[in-house]
Amino acid sequence: MSEIDLTQIRARVWVLLAVEACDRAGLSPIGKTRFHRMIFLSNCLAELYEATPPAKRVLKYKRGPFYPDVQWQLDRLSAMGLVRVEHINIAEDVHGPWMEADYSITETGIHTTQTIRRAPVGKSTGLYIDELVFAFGRLATRRLDQIALSELNYAAPGIAEGALITFEDRESNLALRKTSDFERLAPGALTRRFREQLQIYLRYIEKENAA
Amino acid sequence: MNDENVRQFLETEIADLPVGSAEDPLNFVDEVVVILNRWITTFDEEIGLDKPAYSCFVNCDRVRQIAETHKGFSHKEYFRDDTPQDFLGKVYLCSPTLQSVFARPVVASSIDDLTREIAALDLSTQAFIVFNAASRQAFWRSASGADLVPIQLDGGVDQLNSADFDEELKRFYIEYTATPQGWVKPWKNAKKLLTKDNLEHEIRDYLSIFLKLKHKKWVLVTRESYEPTGRADLKIYFILERVSFFLELKVFRVSDSDTVKLGKQGVAQAHAYRIANDESGVAYACCYDARATNSEIEELKDFAASMEVRYRRYFVYRSTGDFQRSFIP
Numbered sequence: 276m277s278e279i280d281l282t283q284i285r286a287r288v289w290v291l292l293a294v295e296a297c298d299r300a301g302l303s304p305i306g307k308t309r310f311h312r313m314i315f316l317s318n319c320l321a322e323l324y325e326a327t328p329p330a331k332r333v334l335k336y337k338r339g340p341f342y343p344d345v346q347w348q349l350d351r352l353s354a355m356g357l358v359r360v361e362h363i364n365i366a367e368d369v370h371g372p373w374m375e376a377d378y379s380i381t382e383t384g385i386h387t388t389q390t391i392r393r394a395p396v397g398k399s400t401g402l403y404i405d406e407l408v409f410a411f412g413r414l415a416t417r418r419l420d421q422i423a424l425s426e427l428n429y430a431a432p433g434i435a436e437g438a439l440i441t442f443e444d445r446e447s448n449l450a451l452r453k454t455s456d457f458e459r460l461a462p463g464a465l466t467r468r469f470r471e472q473l474q475i476y477l478r479y480i481e482k483e484n485a486a
Numbered sequence: 487m488n489d490e491n492v493r494q495f496l497e498t499e500i501a502d503l504p505v506g507s508a509e510d511p512l513n514f515v516d517e518v519v520v521i522l523n524r525w526i527t528t529f530d531e532e533i534g535l536d537k538p539a540y541s542c543f544v545n546c547d548r549v550r551q552i553a554e555t556h557k558g559f560s561h562k563e564y565f566r567d568d569t570p571q572d573f574l575g576k577v578y579l580c581s582p583t584l585q586s587v588f589a590r591p592v593v594a595s596s597i598d599d600l601t602r603e604i605a606a607l608d609l610s611t612q613a614f615i616v617f618n619a620a621s622r623q624a625f626w627r628s629a630s631g632a633d634l635v636p637i638q639l640d641g642g643v644d645q646l647n648s649a650d651f652d653e654e655l656k657r658f659y660i661e662y663t664a665t666p667q668g669w670v671k672p673w674k675n676a677k678k679l680l681t682k683d684n685l686e687h688e689i690r691d692y693l694s695i696f697l698k699l700k701h702k703k704w705v706l707v708t709r710e711s712y713e714p715t716g717r718a719d720l721k722i723y724f725i726l727e728r729v730s731f732f733l734e735l736k737v738f739r740v741s742d743s744d745t746v747k748l749g750k751q752g753v754a755q756a757h758a759y760r761i762a763n764d765e766s767g768v769a770y771a772c773c774y775d776a777r778a779t780n781s782e783i784e785e786l787k788d789f790a791a792s793m794e795v796r797y798r799r800y801f802v803y804r805s806t807g808d809f810q811r812s813f814i815p
Binding site: 296298299301303405408409410412413415416417457462463465466467468470471474475478479 | 508509
């Protein structure tokens with residue numbers, strides 16, 4: 276009998292909850308590139324909610340943040356009938372061959388997430404994912420695909436293409452250092468206000484992206 | 487950005503933060519008002535009688551599915567970013583974030599026509615906003631509410647200082663809860679002294695939107711604010727003064743077995759929210775009094791004073807006549 280891999284289950288739950296939240300936030304169907312970038316943002320800020328993200332490391336890739344493990348989970352969830360894949364397009368661009376696709380939740384997926392959200396781990400992760408996805412959905416549509424590239428950890432000077440970005444240490448996570456700055460500069464409004472810190476951080480990098 | 491730039495950035499951004507958690511329908515109302523104000527500023531012109539003047543916006547949990555079940559809706563790409571000229575004469579099905587919006591034309595010559603259209607779409611249980619561009623008026627209705635409530639468009643300009651907050655609470659009371667005709671419509675049956683079941687929640691929601699839309703640039707309004715010592719009904723943060731007010735709202739009913747105890751509980755809760763945060767903050771216990779007689783509760787007043795909590799009692803009259811007579815000595 277095979278052992279249950281908790282890391283895999285957590286990652287799958289995270290991805291499924293995110294796809295489902297996209298449906299409610301009006302981000303559905305969500306393109307593969309945008310989804311990976313949104314997951315990257317969810318990894319950066321997870322510790323604000325003491326959530327355990329699916330991957331604490333990401334490679335600074337030529338196409339922006341991309342997680343092979345998350346892609347595997349997406350494919351697996353679509354094979355299970357919980358996530359729908361549409362508009363698959365395999366083409367070659369300046370970076371080489373690439374597959375794009377759009378993802379959305381299925382009816383079965385909705386029922387499954389409802390069950391997951393009733394469990395303690397699903398409830399707390401779901402709360403964080405909802406706040407992150409809805410805050411992402413409240414950014415300007417034309418910037419949604421770009422803002423992850425201005426994320427402070429990703430755009431930090433000295434992080435070259437191919438370098439590994441990790442979120443294992445809170446102190447070295449520039450996103451969390453920035454939210455601490457927000458708290459320090461507006462304590463009355465933002466002390467222990469993790470939802471607000473998350474929203475302001477996304478707007479901060481949106482503004483950086485626009486500059 | 488250096489600290490000073492970040493501080494300036496925060497002052498602007500804090501004012502734009504949503505009232506509630508991710509899916510709170512009050513956030514939707516705020517989002518639509520931003521769009522309406524942008525449209526009004528961009529197309530500041532008179533609407534001819536031959537042109538459509540109305541539009542409405544319905545909050546939909548899973549907008550794509552809902553749009554697919556009705557004929558004639560088309561996806562409005564970049565609705566959140568853009569300010570289209572052909573904005574009027576449409577019913578909009580919206581995701582709570584306005585990231586996904588579908589529209590179809592509607593022929594409407596009144597707000598009633600729009601509410602009928604929403605009922606025909608079987609979406610009357612959703613929060614929605616109706617807009618009349620000719621008169622520059624908008625109204626909203628919560629998912630649970632029964633009546634349309636006016637929205638102040640082009641609001642946020644009026645500066646609200648903490649010193650004027652009491653006046654603003656009183657204004658809200660007079661417009662929303664003082665009489666059966668107030669926008670909250672507090673009574674289920676005024677003669678029998680029966681208030682609505684969820685009156686506290688309705689007052690909280692209407693007060694949030696009232697303050698948020700009227701003084702947007704100046705205050706951060708947070709509904710159901712989680713504090714280490716419990717959940718405050720409302721937190722109001724005055725951005726320039728950097729001071730927080732914590733509000734606990736209670737309704738006194740004839741059916742309450744112990745009004746004093748309920749009132750003290752409200753005072754103690756407000757006090758607890760304040761001490762868990764900023765000692766310099768201010769705690770309010772706002773009690774909407776729907777009992778038979780308008781009489782002060784001295785014990786409660788003294789208790790609140792001893793805790794340094796601002797206790798405010800607002801009497802809910804059973805008729806406009808009773809309200810008017812209250813001014814006669």
